[in-house]
Amino acid sequence: MPLPTLTYPVLAAVSAVLLPFVGFLLQALMGKRSQNGAIALITIALSLLAAGYTFAQVWGNEPIHVQWRWFTIGQQVFYVGLLLDNVSVLMLLLVAFVALPVHAYSVAYMKGDSGIHRYWTYLSLFCSAMLGLVVADNLLLMYVCWELVGFASYLLIGFWFTRDAAAAANKKAFIVNRIGDIGFLIGFAILYSFLGTLDLNTLFGQEGFFATASGAEASGIIAHPKIPAGWLTTAGLAFFLGAMAKSAQFPLHVWLPAAMEGPTSVSSLIHAATMVAAGVFLLARIFPLFDDTALLVIATTGAVTAFVAAYFALTQYDIKKILAYSTISQLGFMMVGIGIGMYQLALFYLVTHAFFKCLLFLGAGAIIHELQHLNDKHQLGIDPQDIRHMGGLRKYMPITFVTMLIASLALAGFPLTAGYLSKDALLIHAFEWAALQNDASVAIPYVLAVASILTSFYILRLLAKVFLGSPAIGVMTSARPHEASAWMLVPMLVLAACSLFPLFTTSPLNYGQAWLLQKILPMAALPPLPLLHVLVPLLTTMATVAMTLLVWQWYVKQKYPLKAGGLFFRLSQQQGYVDVFxxxxxxxxxxxxxxxxxxxxxxxxxxxxxxxxxxxxxxxxxxxxxxxxxxxxxxxxxxxxxxxxxxxxxxxxxxxxxxxxxxxxxxxxxxxxxxxxxxx
Amino acid sequence: MNPHLLTILIFIPLVAAMIMFIVPSGKRAAYKYIALITGILQLVLSGGMYCLFHPKGAGISEERLYQFVDHIPWIRLDMGSFGRLEIDYFIGVDGLSMPLLFLSALVMVVAIGASWNVQKSVKGYFILLMILDMAVMGVFSALDFFLFYVFYELMLLPLYFLIGIWGGARREYAAMKFFLYTLFGSVFMLLIMVGLYFSVTNPDTGAHTFNMLHMMNPANYVNGSFFSALANQELFGISARLLGFVVLFIAFAIKVPIVPLHTWLPDAHVEAPTPISIILAGILLKVGGYGILRICFSIFPDAALQSAWWLGLIGVVSIVYGALVALAQRDLKRMIAYSSVSHMGFVLLGIASLTTEGTAGALFQMVSHGFLSAALFFLVGMLYDRVHDRNIYHFRGLATVMPRYTVFIAVAFFASLGLPGFSAFIGEVFVIIGAFNAESINGLLPRWMAIAGSLGILLSAVYFLWTLQRMFFGQVRLKGGNVWSAALTDASPRETVIMVPMLALALVLGIYPALALDKINASVLALVELITK
Amino acid sequence: MITLTHFLVVGACIFAIGLYAVIARRNAILVLVGIELMINAAILNLVAFGRYDSTRYGGQAFALFAIVLAAAGVAVALAIILNVYKHYKTINPEDINKLRD
Incomplete structure (x- = not known):
């Protein structure tokens, strides 16, 4: 077949993917001679420019699909190619856009580490693989990138490989992800076996195998005549297994809290904003595949994950663990979005979540960095990630406090933030969806609502423990910790700005106006229940306010009424003994x-x-x-x-x-x- | 182009062996240089042939579709009432053998590189190595069954001595076990070979023949002969053709190896010196897979279809069993030996699927495993050379002590566990896809086998990563203390020069598999067509 | 009347005596005598049976022939005995056992 014509958007997308890869190769070859991360920073910046250009060209226009022959096996030709449609260019832009601040942040955060050349090499590899994942036009190529991001994550989690915990954590992460990979593999083997192709466009595109099924009946897919119903369900569940591992869904979530052994900047980019969202992205990409059974399993798992993770987050002391469980919980929300057939909402939440969760981690990183500094200077011998050693930091790090506050409110779904738009939209639609169900699945939105309230509680608890009250360590007052350097603060401020509503809509209270949602795909029509659109936001906001008061009483006024050590406390503290199991x-x-x-x-x-x-x-x-x-x-x-x-x-x-x-x-x-x- | 390129390729080592024989044994260094030059010459030659090889040359059952063919009458003996004995010197290359020939040449160079520090009777060692080299090349290119058998047995002898003399502590036991296992298979192969000889005639001369290509054509079978498909002879109540297939399969399956005929492998690998382990894993195991495709499946296609289910089951069992047992090992070399069992299980599963994807995947997996297992054994050898210990529990934090070595071993581990971008990934994924496809294409394998096989992919991650974590990460803690940390120097330039091309090749094949698949495809299609038509 | 049987009986007796002498006597000369007796027994038989060959007298002729031979034999045998005596200083056959293995 003739080579496809290289139009500018394609060229830009290709360079967006390949630039970090070139960066990776250069740094891998230079080894210790490249310490300052300039290569990584420049390549990701150029990549962002290219991604931005692609986005501007493709967003809202006809999808572009180009492919080149990769190899032939037997008579079957496999291609490597790009599928640039609204979803993929959005993700392309998002990944590059979040990656740049994290790169900038890392310049200061990782300064002086003896293995820093490795850090930049791995980070470039990750970016390249992640960008490749979102624009891949077929499942095989996607799988390749899917595993490569897992590999990059393995390398980065084990970055401090002399620590036993890090070495154990990266092994755990890779193995759990491998379980998911096998699901992915089996999933596309089923599709290939019955349909003979792995091309996303041929399978799920406008005129693809599943096209007739989707569209009109969003959640009532009739089995494709070429695939027996049983295998269709199996394929859906197999892909979901892949997504479960990557997106840390219960009970395969255990690797994500452990992954916090990696540098915090890595956690923010990979284990909060981008890679873990790949599972959600995958499901959105192949959404027409799922039949009712698979969707119900997805929704249920998502709801369980959202609740369980939020519950585990309540009692953690490690600041990064709280955020990790929070990430898991929010990924559960997104899964519910997929499960109720509203994958557009899931993607929307994915985008908004990426910003504020990344910001939360960066803020946490700034604090840890500062505490580590104090720890080293004064020989305190404390764990710099333990929130019991923090407190009162608002005075010393006001900008960090403000940005973290914005991010926390966004996470809690407070009005005027991006989180409000996306999360409440999800909740509303979950209720609308449940209204159509007549079995136990009607409980799902209620579980989500509870999880949402728990979310408000634990994130406010974190804020209160870290920033309010008085310093837990005496040295703090004399040592006077201070704000992080500009390399770290500017990225945080940028992300804070993105966590607010203006980036997404001009009407802060109505998610329906968000440009993102309007363009991805026309929203499938669930019978709207107008009352919910008022009630749900109102109630969640009130719940958040109530939680604020509660947290203020408990943690700032020090009137903590509960006894630590109860059964439910221990169950939460020990993360449900899943790891032990x-x-x-x-x-x-x-x-x-x-x-x-x-x-x-x-x-x-x-x-x-x-x-x-x-x-x-x-x-x-x-x-x-x-x-x-x-x-x-x-x-x-x-x-x-x-x-x-x-x-x-x-x-x-x-x-x-x-x-x-x-x-x-x-x-x-x-x-x-x-x-x-x-x-x- | 010289028409006898293939003959030259096969017999270069023999010439080298003769030269070595003349060189006085005082000049110890001379031998390894002669061997190295031979190896490189072969590598260049086979590389050139690989490039010249026309991808449309399907081969399999038609002589005109083979390339680099040499067909000379060898033994013509009038045997009175038995007719004329017709044995040819008949060699040629198709898509099945071409990649394996190149692989063998490459692995040989690596093995010679790994033999650099051999001290014990250097002359004998290198002469045996050269004979082995010749036999291996011969096995992959012989198209006359008799010639094949000669090379096949010739391969065994040098190996026995190489393990039995230059091996580790229990070398005699291991060498004997290896020898008996293989001989057990090949003796029965001889029976089948003779049976086939009396069943098949050359359509041109009318004489009985050992020509494999004639054996693949049902029209050449003598009416009512033992292996004739039409006659449907039976022995012990089993169809003669099925019996012939099973016996040949066992002969080759021992080489692959399959569970439960695999126990020679860990012993042989552990006791063999590093270069011999490299050759065993890199080349010898492939002889098994190659023989199954070239001889078992091509000559007995009907029996192959009948027994595909069992073959697939054996493949799956090997995958899972090998991986699980690898997990229980404490000796690094033994762990890698068991991982070979697991990875070669994929080859069998892919072959059994009899789909183009599965068979091509299996062939690709053989090539990829050739590079990777050779690299892995070489890496283990590097460690063993330094401290004479391979116990996983005796090392910790090696990444700090030997950073470059750690990079090599991490790359080799990840390549072996099927990380995309490396060759093993393509091989394993297409074996799984092929096995999955089999049910809808020819109904030979049920889908659960593919799913069970994919468990092996998971388990391989488990044991490789566990080893990485246990040996390379964490704080430095070595059993031998400071003595060891002084002895554990990072990879030397010689070792780096050997490792980098191997891993680079695995990478190149993983990123652009068309390099190998384009040469393989036509033959695989022809083979699948021959068997399932 | 004297019949052939009488001759034969006498011959047999003489033969038996000669045999006894050959086997049992402790003197080589007497052994030789025994041999002569057995020869003479045979000659007697020859002569006795000669009666039935009245035309050619084969029996008598043969008897004469045997007598001459016996005489020659005795001469040789005596010479041997003499030599044996010279060598062994005895002619007792019991003591001459050089033929034993």
Whole structure:
């Protein structure tokens, strides 16, 4: 096939993906000679420009699809290509846009680390893979990038590899992600097996295999005639398994809190804003595939995750763990968005969440950085991530406080923030969707609402513990911690601005006007319940206010009424013992199994082989015995017999003539007698 | 173009061996240089052939579609009432063998590089290595069954001595085990070969023949002969053709190896010196897979279809079993040996699927595993050379001590566990896809086998990452203390020069698999067509 | 009347005596005498059976032939005995057992 014409948007998109990759290669080759991250920073900035150009050209216009032959296997041709439509260019821009501030932030945050050249190399690799993931035009290429982002995440989580916890965490992250990868693999194997292609456009595009099914009946997909219903469901669930691992859905969420062992800047980019959202993105990309069963599973898992993670977040002391669970919880919200058939809303929330969650992590990073600094300077020996050692920081780090406040309110879904627009839209639609259901799934929006209230509580708790009250450590007042450097603050301010409503809409209270939602795809029509559109925002806002008061009472006024150590407290503190379960039961079972099999290998299979050898030896021994004793014995017997006979006969050899004569006569006599008898 | 390129490729090592024989044994250094020059010469030659190889040359069952063919009558013996004995020197290359020939040449160079520090009777060592080299090349290009068998057995002998003399502590046990296992298979192969000989005639001369291509054509079978498909002979109540297939399969499957005929492999690998481990894993295991495709499947296609389900099952069991047992290992080399069992299981699964994706994936996996396992064993050898210990639990935090080595081993591990961008990924993914597809294309394998096989991908991540974490990350803690940390120097230039091309090749093939697949495709299509038609 | 049987009986007796002498005597000369007796027994038989060959007298002729041979034999045998005596200083056949293995 002829090479596709390279239009400017395509060229821009390709360079957006490849620039960080070039950066990666350059830095990998230079090794320790590239310390300051200039290459990474420049390539990601150029990449952002290219992504911005692509976005401007494609957004709202016809999708662009280009592909080149990659390889042929048998007669099946596989392509590598770009599919630039509204969803992918939006993600392209988002990833590049979030990555740039994080890169800038890292310049200051990672300064002086002995392995910093590796840091920049890995970060560039991640950006390239993530950008490739969002624009890939077929599932195979997507899978490639999907695993590569996981690999980059592995490298970055284990960045401080001399720490045992980091080494364990990156292993855990990769293995859990591998479980998901297998789901992804099986999913696209099913599609390929029945439909013979992996091209997203052919499968899910306007005239694709699933086109007739989607559109009019958004959530009532009829089975495609080429795929049996059972396999369709299986494919949907397999892809969801992939998304579950990547987007840290319960019960595969365990790797994300552990992943906080990586540098905080990494957590903000990869484990909050971009990579973990890839699962949601994948599901949105292949949305027409899902049938009712799969969607229900997605929605249920999402709701459970949203609630459970929020519950775990309530009692954590590690500032990054709280944020990690918060991320998991919000990803659960997005999953519900997919599950109720409103993947546009899920994507919208993904975008807004990316900004404020990234900001929250960067803020946390600024605080940790400062505390680490104090810790080193005054030999305090404290854990710089523990919120019990913070408090009263508002005075010393006001800008950080303000930006964190904005982000927290956005997370809580407070009006005038981007989070309000997206999260409340999700909640409203969840209620509208539930109105159509008539089984237990009507509980889903209520669970979400509870999770949402819990969200307000834990994030405000975090704010109160960190910034309000009085410093927990005496040194703090004398040492006077201060704001981070401009390299760190400016990115935070940029992200704070993006967490507010103006970026998305001009009417802060009505998500329907958001340009993002209007362009992605026409919203599928659920019967609107007008009352909800007023009630839900009102109630969530009131709940947030109530939580603010509660937190103020408990943590700022120090009137904490509960006893730490109750059952529910411990369950939350220990993160539901999920990790314990995996370590003690699942991992132990696998190890046990492998040891048993090794034993079988060594003793039974090898034993059989050695037994055969021994059997052979025994047979040989028997044959040898037979040979020596029986066969040889017979031969020797004959010899002995002859010898013995000779011995007897020699007696007759007296040497005397007369004896000989006698015997001659005797023999003649015998012969004569014989003849006499025979003849008679 | 010289028409005898392939013959030259095969017999260069023999010439080298003769030269070595003449060189007085005092000049120890001379041998390795002769060997290295031979290896590089072969590599260049096979690389040139790879480029010259026309991708449309399907081969498989038609002589005119083979390339670099040399077809000379070799043994013509009038045997009275048995007719004339017709054995040819018949070699040629198609898409199945071309990548494997190149792989062998490359792995040989690596093995020679890894033999640089051999001290014990250098002369004998390199002469045996050269003979092995010749036999391996011969096996991959022979198209006459008799010739194939000669090379096949010839391969065994040098290996026995190389393991038995230059090996580790339990070398005699390992060498004997390896030898007996393989001999067990090949002796029965001899029976089938003779049976085939008496069943097949050359349509041109009418004489019985060992020509494999004639054996693939049902029309050449003598009426009512033992292996004739029409005669449907039976032995012990089993169809003779099925019996022949099974026996040949076992002979090759021991080489692959499959569970439960695999236990020679960990012992042989652990006891063999590093270069021999490299050759074992890099080339020898591929002889098994290649033999199954070239001989078992092509000559007995009907039996292959009948037993595909079982083959797939064996493949899946090997994948999962090998991976689980690898997880229980404490010896790094043994762990990698078991991982080979697991990875070669994919080859069997792909072959059994009899889809183009699966078979091409299996072939690709063989090539990829050739590079990667050679690299892995070389890396283990590097560690062992330094401290004479391979126990995973005796090391910790090596990344701090040997950063470049850690980069190599991490890349090799991730490539082996199927990270996209490396060759193993393409191989494994297409084996899984092919196995998945089989149900809708030819109904040979149920889909659960593909799903179970993909578990192997997960488990390989588990054991490789566990090893990385246990040995390379964390604070430095070595069993040998300061003595070890002094001994554990980073990769030397020689080692780097050997490692980089291997890993780069795995990377190149992973990013642009068309390099290999374009040469393979036509043959795979022809093979699948031959079997499933 | 004297019949053939009488001759044969006498011959047999002489033969038996000669045999006894050959086997049992402790003197080589007497052994030789025994041999002569057995030859003479045979000659007697020849002569006795010669009666039935009245045309050619084969029996008598053969008897004469045997007598001459016996005489020659005795001469040789006596010479041997003499030599044996010279060598062994005895002619007792019991003591001459060099033929033993």
């Amino acid at each position: 995996y370590d003690r039961i699942v991992a132990a079972a696998v190890l046990r199994c492998s040891n048993v099999l090794f034993w079988v290998d060594k003793h039974i299979i090898d034993g059989a082989v050695n037994g055969l050898a021994a059997l052979g030896r025994i047979l040989a021994a028997i044959a040898g015995w037979v040979d020596q004793r029986l066969v040889d014995g017979f031969v020797r017997l004959v010899g002995k017999l002859a010898w013995g006979l000779g011995n007897v006969l020699r007696r007759s050899q007296t040497g005397r003539l007369q004896d000989y004569m006698a015997s001659v006569f005797f023999i003649i006599l015998v012969i004569l007698l014989y003849h006499l008898i025979v003849q008679a």
